[in-house]
Amino acid sequence: MTSIKELAKLLKEVSILYVEDEDEIREEVAQVLSLLSNRVITASDGEEAFKIFSELKPQIIITDIEMPRTNGIEFARLVREKDLQVPIIMFTAYTNKEYLLPAANLNIQAYLVKPLESKSLREALYNVVELLQLTANLTYHISSELIYDKVNGIFVYQEKDTIKLNKKEKNLMDLLIGNKDRVITYDEIENYVWKDFDEVMTSMALRTIIKNLRRKTPIDFLENISGQGYRLNVCE
Template identity: 30%
Template sequence: MEQREYLKEMTVLLAEDDMIVRDSTAQALEIFVRRVIAVEDGIAALHQFYSGIADIVILDIKMPGKSGLEVAQEIRQSDDVTPIFIVSSFNDCDQLHRAIPLLLIDYLIKPLNFAQLKMALIKSVDYLDKRGGLTYPLGEGIHYNKRSGSLITTAGQEIMLSMREKQLLDLLITNRNRLVTKERLEDLVFNMECSETSLKNLVYRLKKKIPANRIVNVRDLGYMLAEKN
């Protein structure tokens, strides 16, 4: 699959506090990707990231609440695969030195232009490809393709997940080895209050499709995706 085809299935998380810049940048990104989630500060960016929807993250270096560097640092504590870009001006060079350990793909210098954004997206696909980020290994020869929402076996069999199974697995992968509460799962997957039975049934159906013991039930609290031993 070519880079453009991958991009058509991806979601970009864009954090920028300037409304005019945010809207114009989002419109340019939407030419290439399936969806753009645009937020105005760092706290909202982290909330959206942990909902499991972002394939690529673009952060303004200076934002209310948390700066782009602080958001990137928090993401990197649990995720070293998702492509992250910092948007800055030339006079932010001193701050950018702090970003060296954060495995950023690149810095985008303001004012942003169409060519910059296009190259950033292409770099993201290449980066994901090299780091195995276009699919996620679940063990026992099964890989998850987040872009298509399907499970791929070593025999080449493709098993499509339902929309809610995909949302659940995306959320658990983003928060792997961390508890995701039942209340958060209900809010993000069902977008409403649901019965405990509905959530249990959804988890049960997903467990039947992926290797045993990857989804751990933390009694009365929620679920987590355990890393492979």
């Protein structure tokens, strides 16, 4: 079993989408979540949340049930049409089984009853992170010989050699891995890779990162799409 300390470290690098229509509650819970994860995204209803989910592919979803436009159960159903595995935690003011029955077939990892207790939320997230770790959602096979460890920001080559990435290299890999089915534009790269730096991306700076990543591994997994950006070539 993974230790609490290790689960907390893993959770820091996991992206969380939190959906709540009440502004005050959303802000309060988002603050709590920000202490647990460095990557918290919020939405005010299921419709907005599904757009964010489709674009950013968060690793954990936390959603209220009662919301306007698209409620939590409808949102979860839309998610499950695209992704059967992403963990979903639901907040609810109800404990009535009949009320929760529509969610029975949606593979919900946990139900948390309002008003929310920070301890219950933390424990639910640790359980989900352990599940993610078991299902290898925090490590990615670039090829049969090369694995990317997202938590530690390293490549593992031939199951023995570890290759450490710097912050910008890790940011770029996280962005590419999270969107491995499409081309990542130069604007997206600048907004994400340079988000923690007080500087503007230049074409030379980006080329240097790409060159360094290619030099660090014997496998060329980065494809440049002329005039558009970069795409990750992953051998599933």
